[in-house]
Amino acid sequence: MTFSIVANVGDAYGVAVASRFLAASGPVAMVRPGVGAVASQALANAGYRVAALDRLEEGLTADEALARITGEDSQAATRQVGIVGATSQVTFTGADCVPWCGGVAGRDADGGYAIQGNILTGEEVVTSMERTWLEGAHLPFVDRLVETLLAGDRAGGDRRGRQSAGVYATFPGAGYDACGVLADLRVDDHPQPVQELHRLVALNELHFGRPTKVLPLEGPLLEDVRERLERLGYAGDVATALGAWGAMENLEMRLTPDGIDARVLQVLREQTLPPEQTSERFPTF
Structure with missing residues (x-):
């Protein structure tokens, strides 16, 4: 019932998510600065997020963290999760997730990404998101995440419709009072949530970005x-x-x-x- 991207570029980590589900960003996304980022969705197990980040912090790869958390879960076939660490990434879609469902993970010169979705209009949602992410290396990190989410929305997104979207991203020293939060924005209930999130990202940059020109x-x-x-x-x-x-x-x-x-x-x-x-x-x- 959700599509998301989990990614890092250097020390920046983030998750962007959209869904026909109220306030989806809250139960889906989690970031631990300097460690990694996770999205847990479908019949989501919220505990996956902390457990996966704990495993990454212990030194396990994303694949190893995934194997650990799914191996301890009798309902793993109903889950979908994306995990990105400093040097590894993985996406997982359980066999019992509602179609269209699936994902893709990879790494380019900047960092890793995991893109996944379920109850989508089709595979083109994920492929459009991956293409946009890979072509967006020139963009600031938060903009790149949300542009990728926009690509998935334009390709069809959640086949039940639209309701919520959000982005959470961190980078050392960024944000208000150098708190490290690049963006913590949610659109919990809106007819065009991804477009509204895009508007909020521009305001976030205006108020919490550094002088440019x-x-x-x-x-x-x-x-x-x-x-x-x-x-x-x-x-x-x-x-x-x-x-x-x-x-x-x-x-x-x-x-x-x-x-x-x-x-x-x-x-x-x-x-x-x-x-x-x-x-x-x-x-x-």
Whole structure:
């Protein structure tokens, strides 16, 4: 009743999942930073996730971890699981899972992946996801996971329909206050959950990403920023005013003493547009 991708790229680990099932990400996905990631689905055994990660942390390969957890489970034929560790990966579909069901696992120069699904419209869901993952090496990790999920959704996804989606990903030092969480986003009940997840990923990057294209605050740009901040009620020294406004807008992760992040500038301009205009007059960074 679910399709998912479990993957790592270097020290980044993550799971993205979609399903015609309420809040599927919660019982399906689990990541242990520096160790691995797991998706447990079909007639899911939630204990698979902790047990598999424990086995990886003990030094077992993904195949060995899978053999251990399924060997201890009398209902293993009803389970589906994907496991990715630092150097190994595996996907498993029990013989009693509801068709179409299956998966694929592999490793490229960046890391490993395991893609799996059950009650799907067909094998094309998994093959489309694998192709998108392998072609997406240029993307940031979370975007790559969700683009892969989108490919599965566009190929048909869960044959019962759509309800929920989610992504959980980690990387050392990433996220708010360097907590290590790249993304922890869930769409629990929505008519287009994967598309909504895609929108949330963009917001997550805006608020919790680091500055990318930094523009020096000087000349006409300095005066433009000053005038816009004053319109919003933040007068005085531009750096101080920008900091106060940015903190109020939850953009402090993108503030920098070297100037203004292009995406922060975009938000500032959008907030100070005349009502009859739209953000389309400004470029998207």
